[in-house]
Each structure stands twice: as structure tokens, then as C-alpha cells.
Amino acid sequence: KAGVTQTPRYLIKTRGQQVTLSCSPISGHRSVSWYQQTPGQGLQFLFEYFSETQRNKGNFPGRFSGRQFSNSRSEMNVSTLELGDSALYLCASSPNGEGYTQYFGPGTRLTVL
């Protein structure tokens, strides 16, 4: 099976812009989670989607949003970008989101100038 894919891999934006990141989970996986990773901050949970519904949400401002489509593909959007949003954004999928193994994509490296 193909792994989790994320596009684009690298992105450069300027403050105030918005950005949309895409994630294609492993075939058959219905749960998609998003994480922000910055040096020294570890993995910060953004949100989880399961069957097109957001089930869990981390402690991020409303500028961060996401959605999931009927084919389980997911997108996350960040509006009004700030310098502090520069990070690696990771997507992870799992069959049913039961808190066991998560399969991560390679991430999208976002740089905000």
C-alpha cells in the first residue's frame, strides 16, 4: 500500500497570506490527524478528522482549520499567516482513529517570511 502523502513538501509564504496543505491517507484509513512540529516544541496536535467529521481539536487559534473529504483525503488551512506559523506540518492516518498506530507522512515545511 502506498504511504501517507502530503503536498506540497515545501512552501514559502509571507505574513498575512493564507495557505492550504493537503494530505492523502493510506488507502482504507478513515482517520486523519494533523500536527505542527517546531524545534523544541515537539508534536503539537492540531485536529483529527474521522469520516468527514472533526473529532478532536488541539489548542490552536481559529486561524487553523481543516476538513476531510468523502475519500478520506484531508486539507488544513491557515489564514492570516504569522511568522510563528513557520513549522513542519505533519499528517498522520490510522484505520479507525482508535489511538493506536499512526502512520505519518513526510510533512510540509512551511516558511513564513
Place this chain on the structure above:
Amino acid sequence: QQQVKQSPQSLIVQKGGISIINCAYENTAFDYFPWYQQFPGKGPALLIAIRPDVSEKKEGRFTISFNKSAKQFSLHIMDSQPGDSATYFCAARALGDSNYQLIWGAGTKLIIKP
């Protein structure tokens, strides 16, 4: 308390030595404890996991030791190799508002010196 505290933040070990990374938690309802390994430019990948009814699990050179009474678990890497240089995350499975989720430690950057 939905937190997992991981230490140290970084670790340097000589080739052939033992690398030890520790995690501690408060929530006794956690019921599954995985360790993930992340290489530069890659996403984390499951390395090894343990349930609280077992005190130790070994897979090759990697061992999880689990101390339920102390609410601590640790990863031991025996005969550490330069290829083990990576960032390691511990995690714990917890019941959230409506479903289970993983609570993550802050990560440990491990460097194995040749």
C-alpha cells in the same frame, strides 16, 4: 492530567553504548504506550509499543521498560549505532472527549557518536 513528560531533551551516546530515554505520566487511565522514531526529513514511525499489563517488551536492540506504580516508562537502545541517531517520541493513549487519542512527549534528539 493529560501530559507525558519526556527527558532528556537531547542525548549523546558513544557507539556501542546504551541509550536511555525516560517518560513519566500522571493519568492512570493511559492504556497503551508507543515509542516513535523520526529521522530528519521524515515523519515519525512506530518503533515499539507496550501495554501496562507488561513490565518489559524487547524487539531486537530496543526495549521498553514499564513501571506502573511509578507511572514511568523508558526506552533502552542497546549497542547504540550511528544509524540510531534520530528524534524519539514517547506517547500514551488516552480517552478524549469522544474517542481515544495519543498524547505526545516533547521528543529526545539522540546522537550516536562513532
